[in-house]
Amino acid sequence: MLSELKPEELREFAFAAADLLATTDAYGRILTAYGDGALLHHPTADRLVGKEILPLISQSDIRRLRDDLWALGPGRRVCWDDPGAIEGGRRIVVQRNTADPNTFSWQVARTPRSGKVRSERASEMLSERFRGAIASGRLKAARQPIVDTTSLKVSHYEVLARFEGEDSPAGLICAAEETGQIAHLDYIMVHAACARLSAIPDAAFRLAVNISGESVQRLEIVRELCAVIAGHEFQRDRLILEVTESARIQDAAAAARGISMLRRQGVQVALDDFGAGAASFAYLRDFEVDGLKFDGSFLRASPDNPRSMALIRGVARMCADLNIASVGECVETAADHRLLADAGVRYAQGYLFGRPIIDEQFFVKGRTAQAMAAA
Ligand code: C2E
Ligand code: CA
Ligand code: CA
Numbered sequence: 001m002l003s004e005l006k007p008e009e010l011r012e013f014a015f016a017a018a019d020l021l022a023t024t025d026a027y028g029r030i031l032t033a034y035g036d037g038a039l040l041h042h043p044t045a046d047r048l049v050g051k052e053i054l055p056l057i058s059q060s061d062i063r064r065l066r067d068d069l070w071a072l073g074p075g076r077r078v079c080w081d082d083p084g085a086i087e088g089g090r091r092i093v094v095q096r097n098t099a100d101p102n103t104f105s106w107q108v109a110r111t112p113r114s115g116k117v118r119s120e121r122a123s124e125m126l127s128e129r130f131r132g133a134i135a136s137g138r139l140k141a142a143r144q145p146i147v148d149t150t151s152l153k154v155s156h157y158e159v160l161a162r163f164e165g166e167d168s169p170a171g172l173i174c175a176a177e178e179t180g181q182i183a184h185l186d187y188i189m190v191h192a193a194c195a196r197l198s199a200i201p202d203a204a205f206r207l208a209v210n211i212s213g214e215s216v217q218r219l220e221i222v223r224e225l226c227a228v229i230a231g232h233e234f235q236r237d238r239l240i241l242e243v244t245e246s247a248r249i250q251d252a253a254a255a256a257r258g259i260s261m262l263r264r265q266g267v268q269v270a271l272d273d274f275g276a277g278a279a280s281f282a283y284l285r286d287f288e289v290d291g292l293k294f295d296g297s298f299l300r301a302s303p304d305n306p307r308s309m310a311l312i313r314g315v316a317r318m319c320a321d322l323n324i325a326s327v328g329e330c331v332e333t334a335a336d337h338r339l340l341a342d343a344g345v346r347y348a349q350g351y352l353f354g355r356p357i358i359d360e361q362f363f364v365k366g367r368t369a370q371a372m373a374a375a
Helices: 059-071 114-135 170-178 182-199 219-230 252-264 280-286 296-301 306-322 334-343 369-374
Strands: 020-025 030-035 077-082 090-096 103-110 139-148 154-163 207-212 239-244 268-274 291-294 325-328 347-349
Touching: 114 154, 114 170, 114 182, 139 182, 154 182, 170 182, 182 207, 182 219, 182 239, 219 252, 239 252, 239 291, 252 268, 252 280, 268 280, 291 296, 291 306, 296 306, 296 334, 306 325, 306 334, 334 347
Parallel strands: 154 207, 207 239, 239 268, 268 291, 291 325, 325 347
Antiparallel strands: 020 030, 020 103, 077 090, 090 103, 139 154, 139 347
């Protein structure tokens, strides 16, 4: 299978070297891969690229591995730290499998940056759960409708990550952002959304997917997202990328470039959580976006706060002038809806129009990293 792929088609993701859990034969050829290992996934061939794991490991490690490997008894493992290899160093664990002693399980994981170990422990435990949930297929997706405030027709659906056993993905997502792993989720969600859009070629079926501000400022991630989009056939404006957690944007110029690159693919980009962070107005000025979503807290504060009302009205007006679609979220009551409609906000989302509902098909059609990990 692999030999069918041209060498230049083999893509290796920047983050593949970290957090990889794979079963290989003694030569390092991947037999199965779990967790982030599944991100060694070829975007156009749509399957796991079984690139040898050994090139991910330094030469001296390889020599050590070969000697140590055959000396292991079945079920036994070796483990060592490789401090200089990648950002923060990494830990390599290899275990000789009991059922088939000619195979080995590997884990290549980031080691915590020593200075921050204690303070990061809680978020590391969370991010461990994040990785586990993705690897074991406990990642699901819910869909929530976004409606036109005047006609009440569904404009599109926002896709929200759901981890089994968690009420909200917020905790795990936050930990993943803090430990630099959110790009994995963003990649998986965008990939699955593209697959879903190409499987359902109905112009009225449009999806909005969240991607973290952390991801849009990283060129290598944006490139991967562009490659995934380019690898699927669908009317591009059916996909909207909502940039959340813009507080995580340290490099606004890089984020602006990332947003332009994504828009050049033809997809739409919206600024999420508008009004939640101090830099919202600067972002609106600097980022060329197609949409803006008022943060839910805006609406909560508005009924009794004339300033807040005036702000919503003013921003909605500005959006209309700039041809930017405005959306209000957390619409729970008819009064919330009226407020947005009166302020000229174009679209609305919230429990009043429909709660997020699990979409069992979301990860089915496209063979996503998660589907492969579960296979
Ligand atoms: P968000 O993008 O602002 O998503 C809207 C949140 O509001 C969702 O929370 C949704 O369930 C909730 N919501 C919707 N309608 C109502 C309502 O009427 N009232 C109230 N009180 N809440 C409502 P959820 O699903 O817990 O997601 C939390 C945040 O996690 C999201 O905020 C987003 O920032 C992030 N997130 C969710 N899925 C993903 C994902 O796939 N990738 C990334 N990068 N972030 C995601
Ligand atoms: Ca969102
Ligand atoms: Ca939001």
